[in-house]
Amino acid sequence: MNWYLKYRPKNIKELGLTSVRQTLTKLLAGPEFPHAFLLAGPRGLGKTSTARIIAQYVNCQAPQEVGVPCGQCSSCQLFKQKTVVDVVEMDAASNRSVDDIRQLRSAVGLAPSQLKYKVYIIDEAHMLTREAFNALLKTLEEPPSHVIFILATTEIQKVPETIKSRCQIIEYHLATIEELVQTLKRVAKGEKLEVTDKDLKLIAARARGSFRDAIKIIERLAEKNKLNSQLLNQLAQADNLIDQLFTALRERDIPQSVRLLDKLNETSYPARDLIYQLEQQLNHLLSNYQQFSPKELSYYQQLVRLLLEASTNFSEPISTYLSLKAAFLNLDEGKQSPNPRSEESKKETKISPPTKSLSKSKEEKKKINSHFTLQEVKKVWSELAKSSLELNHGLKNILEVAALTKVDGNIIHLSVAYSLQRDLLEKNNIRQWLEKKLGQLLKQEQVGLIVDVDTSLRKKQAEAVSKSQTAASRDSRLDILMF
Numbered sequence: 001m002n003w004y005l006k007y008r009p010k011n012i013k014e015l016g017l018t019s020v021r022q023t024l025t026k027l028l029a030g031p032e033f034p035h036a037f038l039l040a041g042p043r044g045l046g047k048t049s050t051a052r053i054i055a056q057y058v059n060c061q062a063p064q065e066v067g068v069p070c071g072q073c074s075s076c077q078l079f080k081q082k083t084v085v086d087v088v089e090m091d092a093a094s095n096r097s098v099d100d101i102r103q104l105r106s107a108v109g110l111a112p113s114q115l116k117y118k119v120y121i122i123d124e125a126h127m128l129t130r131e132a133f134n135a136l137l138k139t140l141e142e143p144p145s146h147v148i149f150i151l152a153t154t155e156i157q158k159v160p161e162t163i164k165s166r167c168q169i170i171e172y173h174l175a176t177i178e179e180l181v182q183t184l185k186r187v188a189k190g191e192k193l194e195v196t197d198k199d200l201k202l203i204a205a206r207a208r209g210s211f212r213d214a215i216k217i218i219e220r221l222a223e224k225n226k227l228n229s230q231l232l233n234q235l236a237q238a239d240n241l242i243d244q245l246f247t248a249l250r251e252r253d254i255p256q257s258v259r260l261l262d263k264l265n266e267t268s269y270p271a272r273d274l275i276y277q278l279e280q281q282l283n284h285l286l287s288n289y290q291q292f293s294p295k296e297l298s299y300y301q302q303l304v305r306l307l308l309e310a311s312t313n314f315s316e317p318i319s320t321y322l323s324l325k326a327a328f329l330n331l332d333e334g335k336q337s338p339n340p341r342s343e344e345s346k347k348e349t350k351i352s353p354p355t356k357s358l359s360k361s362k363e364e365k366k367k368i369n370s371h372f373t374l375q376e377v378k379k380v381w382s383e384l385a386k387s388s389l390e391l392n393h394g395l396k397n398i399l400e401v402a403a404l405t406k407v408d409g410n411i412i413h414l415s416v417a418y419s420l421q422r423d424l425l426e427k428n429n430i431r432q433w434l435e436k437k438l439g440q441l442l443k444q445e446q447v448g449l450i451v452d453v454d455t456s457l458r459k460k461q462a463e464a465v466s467k468s469q470t471a472a473s474r475d476s477r478l479d480i481l482m483f
């Protein structure tokens with residue numbers, strides 16, 4: 001048996017992704033748990049294992065802990081011997097028609113024959129036809145109490161809203177190096193391998209966020225007796241170069257960055273892995289974004305964007321080093337000559353009369369009250385978002401997913417998903433530009449903007465991201481930071 005199968009997590013505690021582990025532990029703690037789950041995210045992160053663990057756990061007669069089936073009781077035995085008939089795994093890729101779902105619907109009504117709950121695991125759920133989704137929806141609306149549905153998908157954007165809204169969605173993101181190392185440790189312990197934590201970290205860095213790939217790599221190295229060998233030395237060398245490259249990028253030393261890029265290219269280090277590691281390091285760095293000045297932050301945002309752009313070229317690995325180099329050269333250009341556009345907009349702000357404080361007096365507010373409605377703001381919003389590109393690249397995305405909540409006098413209230421986004425909108429030059437542009441679009445002398453953070457928008461935003469990009473190759477936290 002290959003190691004990936006051998007070391008499949010057998011309970012929630014062994015799941016590699018911290019966020020998934022925590023969410024499921026909460027969901028399964030009480031007597032009332034969801035009867036429809038939607039597991040969404042890239043391949044190789046343990047969605048199928050999760051589905052099987054849920055199926056076994058809810059049927060276990062004597063679980064020891066939340067999410068940990070006992071492994072001994074009669075229903076656990078059925079799972080062990082693979083003789084369980086009340087758990088149906090179907091692949092939507094080959095059972096996608098409305099007839100398949102109708103068949104499923106009629107079977108759903110029958111009571112389970114061995115277990116407490118019947119569990120239907122529908123893999124690649126996005127492959128179902130629209131008619132099949134409609135048929136499934138009827139079952140999801142009122143599932144019998146003895147039935148649990150677990151849908152899994154790599155492309156959540158293709159799953160209809162109506163289905164999503166009836167499921168508990170659990171999102172899988174690419175694993176961090178730390179999460180991969182934890183899983184590799186479990187494997188190394190089980191196989192009694194002699195590897196250091198540093199070796200495991202090097203292996204994890206090559207796995208691009210996939211548990212499956214990480215385990216495959218360590219298995220291959222162990223098979224060929226190559227652990228602790230020259231290969232790991234080479235990886236360590238590359239790792240060292242990547243650290244130097246990251247430092248050079250942080251210091252905006254572009255000539256040095258390009259030199260290091262060439263060195264890495266000479267070692268045939270895969271560009272995809274390089275991008276993944278730079279993304280990881282940036283992700284780590286930006287977790288403490290408060291320590292950076294607005295200027296530094298905008299530089300890092302630019303860097304994140306460039307890396308994400310470069311990683312979309314994964315299908316053409318040969319050109320990726322070149323496109324990275326081109327991206328770095330862009331950074332250099334930005335440093336040498338100040339952006340002419342921003343100069344221009346500075347001048348404009350100087351000429352225009354200083355903006356009066358909007359909350360000056362209530363009387364003044366009343367005078368200018370109800371000059372425009374929320375509806376009118378919504379009408380011009382997409383134009384605002386579009387023209388914001390001239391000022392800042394990340395702004396458009398933020399504006400597009402932000403929620404307009406109300407208009408109060410001439411003040412527009414807006415909610416965004418993350419405080420980082422609010423901070424960006426509240427930066428002086430950006431706020432001034434937005435208020436001025438809104439004034440033009442709404443034909444008003446003065447318009448004010450108040451921005452709050454509404455965490456419920458995060459889900460909506462994550463969906464917007466996965467719609468616009470192939471979710472398979474990204475770290476969702478990076479996507480958010482890019483905005």
Ligand SMILES: [Zn+2]
Pocket residue numbers: 059060061062063069070071072073074075076
């Ligand atoms: Zn049990």
